[in-house]
Amino acid sequence: MTRVLLDGLAVGESPRWHQGRLWFCHWGADEIVAVDPDGRAEVVLHDPEIVPHSIDWLPDGRLLIVPRAEAYQGLLQRREPDGSLVTHADLRPLAAGWNELVVDGRGNTYVNGSDFDFLGFLEGKAEFVPGVIALVTPDGVVRQVAEGIEFGNGMVVSQDNSTLVIAESFAGRLTAFDITETGTLTNRRTWAEGVGPDGITMDADGAIWTSLTDHDCALVREGGEVVRTIELDRNPFACALGGADGRTLFVMAARWNPENPFGGPRTGQVLTTSVAVPGAGWPGRGCPL
Incomplete structure (x- = not known):
């Protein structure tokens, strides 16, 4: 059973549990929104110049933003404590367009x-x-660490910083890499097949919440075993674990309109449901282990 925490959105994406609230990018409104467990929402940033696309935090608390605006594509932005935005890294030599990001426990x-x-x-x-994965190290070095990604979407890093899993939406699979001490990705392998992944989140057992079809959210173990499925009446775009005990699953859902993806009727919602195992890993460092 799910409940609607917030509705009237265009498309919500890149959900992150941070400091007691769920933060997300509100596509179509050029906003970053934070909503508390009671449904009280605040527009934290409205910026039609950069158009926030996805977010995560550095270990020191500064916010990173992947912009969608053409003029800023490939210029990863960082929000300083005074609210100003500066370029954190220039990714343009590696690719023209950028989608999702995750910051691990070492600041990579x-x-x-x-x-x-x-x-x-x-x-x-x-x-x-096909796409790539770029690494920005804590000292600012940018390098490519994977290629041949079939439409990369959400990414998670295990709590011990040893494994990165990426959703390859066009391939219908989750793909895992080992992370070396220098942040390089090695030992590429299929983590689960037969899924329809977009944004993903990991729990303390190492299982991943993702989607199987365009109308559900499912908990999947490595190898593809489906533990639980939650049926939805609209398309899932991403999910995150959070809440006071880490056992609230937040699902960003909307009725996808490919002819006008970020306009038209506002069918976007933030849905919540309780789960047995709390969140862990990255993103979601606010979730208890």
Whole structure:
């Protein structure tokens, strides 16, 4: 059973539990929103110049933002304590467009992107181009650490910082990598197949909440065993574990309209339900172990 925590959204994406609230990017409104467990929402940032696309935090508490605006594509932004935005890293030499990010417990930032024109693809005007994963180290070095990603979406890093799992949406699979001491990704392997993944979140047992179809959210173990499925009446875009005890699953859902993805009727919602195992790993450092 799910309940609606917040509705009237265009599309909510990149949910993160942080300092007692769920933060997310509100696509179509150029906002970053934070909502508490009682449904009280605050627009933390409204910026139509950069158009916030996805978010996560550095260990020192500064917010990182992947912009969607064309002029800022590839310029990973950092929000300083005074609210100003500065460029944290220039990813443009590696790819033109960027999607999701995750910061691990050592301060390494992983961002997935490609030269793929998603909206053009929906209109039949562009071909699919496999993507990459970039690493931004704590000292600011940028390098590519994976390629051939079939439309990278959400990413998680295990609590011990040893494994990164990425959702490859066009391949219908979750793919895992070992993380070396220098942040490099090695030992690429299939973590689970037969899924329809977008944004993902990991629990303390190492299982991952993702989606199987365009109308559900499911808990999957490594190898593909489905532990639990939650049926939805609209499309899931991402999920996150949080709440006071880490056992609240937040699902960003909306009725997808490919002809006008970020406009039209506001069918976006933040849904919640209780789960047995709390969140762990990264993103979601606010979740207890």
